[in-house]
Amino acid sequence: MKAVVLLSGGLDSATVLAIARKEGRDCHALSFRYGQRHEVELDSAKRVASSLGVSNHLVFDIPLDKWGGSALTDTIEVPKDRDEASFSEGIPITYVPARNTVFLALALAWSEVLEANEIWIGVNAMDYSGYPDCRPEFLQAFQEVARLGTKAGVEGKSGLTIRAPLQTMTKAEIISLGAGLGVDYGLTRSCYDPPSADIHCGHCDSCLLRMKGFSEAGIVDPTKYA
Amino acid sequence: MKAVVLLSGGLDSATVLAIARKEGRDCHALSFRYGQRHEVELDSAKRVASSLGVSNHLVFDIPLDKWGGSALTDTIEVPKDRDEASFSEGIPITYVPARNTVFLALALAWSEVLEANEIWIGVNAMDYSGYPDCRPEFLQAFQEVARLGTKAGVEGKSGLTIRAPLQTMTKAEIISLGAGLGVDYGLTRSCYDPPSADIHCGHCDSCLLRMKGFSEAGIVDPTKYA
Numbered sequence: 001m002k003a004v005v006l007l008s009g010g011l012d013s014a015t016v017l018a019i020a021r022k023e024g025r026d027c028h029a030l031s032f033r034y035g036q037r038h039e040v041e042l043d044s045a046k047r048v049a050s051s052l053g054v055s056n057h058l059v060f061d062i063p064l065d066k067w068g069g070s071a072l073t074d075t076i077e078v079p080k081d082r083d084e085a086s087f088s089e090g091i092p093i094t095y096v097p098a099r100n101t102v103f104l105a106l107a108l109a110w111s112e113v114l115e116a117n118e119i120w121i122g123v124n125a126m127d128y129s130g131y132p133d134c135r136p137e138f139l140q141a142f143q144e145v146a147r148l149g150t151k152a153g154v155e156g157k158s159g160l161t162i163r164a165p166l167q168t169m170t171k172a173e174i175i176s177l178g179a180g181l182g183v184d185y186g187l188t189r190s191c192y193d194p195p196s197a198d199i200h201c202g203h204c205d206s207c208l209l210r211m212k213g214f215s216e217a218g219i220v221d222p223t224k225y226a
Numbered sequence: 227m228k229a230v231v232l233l234s235g236g237l238d239s240a241t242v243l244a245i246a247r248k249e250g251r252d253c254h255a256l257s258f259r260y261g262q263r264h265e266v267e268l269d270s271a272k273r274v275a276s277s278l279g280v281s282n283h284l285v286f287d288i289p290l291d292k293w294g295g296s297a298l299t300d301t302i303e304v305p306k307d308r309d310e311a312s313f314s315e316g317i318p319i320t321y322v323p324a325r326n327t328v329f330l331a332l333a334l335a336w337s338e339v340l341e342a343n344e345i346w347i348g349v350n351a352m353d354y355s356g357y358p359d360c361r362p363e364f365l366q367a368f369q370e371v372a373r374l375g376t377k378a379g380v381e382g383k384s385g386l387t388i389r390a391p392l393q394t395m396t397k398a399e400i401i402s403l404g405a406g407l408g409v410d411y412g413l414t415r416s417c418y419d420p421p422s423a424d425i426h427c428g429h430c431d432s433c434l435l436r437m438k439g440f441s442e443a444g445i446v447d448p449t450k451y452a
Contacts, residue, residue: 060289110293113294130380141374
């Protein structure tokens with residue numbers, strides 16, 4: 001069965017790709033160069049895609065920095081050393097407006113062309129940064145869009161299924177699962193504001209969640225932090 | 227009130243923009259260079275935007291021709307002189323996979339950055355080509371995505387409304403309405419396969435619907451057909 005897998009180069013999407021491969025999917029990985037501050041994640045995406053045996057890896061250009069509005073796509077500073085308790089208080093400035101809607105829309109377009117049956121996405125509503133477009137109800141709504149806005153829906157075919165297997169898992173559970181599936185997390189990058197290509201800052205929300213995940217999973221963290 | 231208006235350079239979206247302006251909206255027009263065969267429509271979009279007094283007109287690059295899958299974005303031939311009765315039989319090859327989902331997703335992203343309250347779109351489920359992503363149920367589903375996948379939804383604000391005022395109008399009704407609002411249809415382009423920048427082919431589905439619309443509206447068609 002053909003599947004489009006959204007692959008950022010981070011820890012979650014690498015795990016999702018490993019699950020999809022384990023389930024025997026013919027995987028078409030999709031990454032985005034969207035003007036992100038941490039564009040180096042695309043090198044990780046490339047290495048992860050290759051290590052997990054995808055059929056195809058496409059890097060699609062979508063200049064979301066044209067309108068910015070996020071610390072990841074604009075000149076706004078990335079917050080550092082935030083207390084994890086504050087992650088659930090409001091939406092942080094690293095939220096990229098409608099990013100998952102845009103990424104899923106493009107995955108949907110490619111899926112129609114490929115005649116793929118599934119889109120896999122690594123969203124997670126447990127150890128996350130409070131982004132609206134990571135919530136299960138958002139994914140359900142997008143599933144309806146996928147059903148109604150495509151050829152398959154009109155032709156009465158079953159259409160596309162959105163698969164989000166990490167949705168209710170903690171970061172530690174994700175890492176344990178992925179490690180069991182042979183994911184090489186040393187290939188992944190999570191940092192929002194990397195000081196250099198191979199170093200994680202160790203202070204942004206994403207680094208903090210990553211560190212905590214490895215620590216709670218009791219797995220050696222292969223990451224180089226500044 | 228701020229609104230993002232999807233503007234293709236065609237007849238429908240020009241009319242939508244005129245309605246939004248009439249209703250006093252502060253309009254931010256959004257067009258896409260998506261690898262379309264008829265990229266000349268962007269010149270029309272520019273002229274229409276300027277003639278109707280938008281605050282801003284953004285042309286966003288989104289290379290949908292990277293995966294093609296449509297006569298508009300691939301080397302597939304545009305069907306000519308189809309019988310209008312056949313428009314409702316299946317989805318034509320000019321359908322661009324998930325195009326309206328992608329365009330609405332990007333409009334949603336820009337709206338969040340602009341803090342706009344509305345997205346206006348010229349879809350029409352009467353005189354149209356049978357595209358799945360023009361149907362009212364699709365727009366309703368996208369409205370839910372807009373509500374759940376954005377900051378406003380989480381913060382309990384009213385969020386964004388999708389406005390599709392042409393949804394149940396015939397092409398003739400659209401043209402009559404727009405003419406009354408002062409739209410200069412001579413600035414617009416509808417052709418999917420223009421033989422040159424200022425000439426419409428006169429044979430693709432879009433040209434046929436355009437001709438019929440002017441004829442039924444009893445309004446002189448300003449278009450130069452080949």
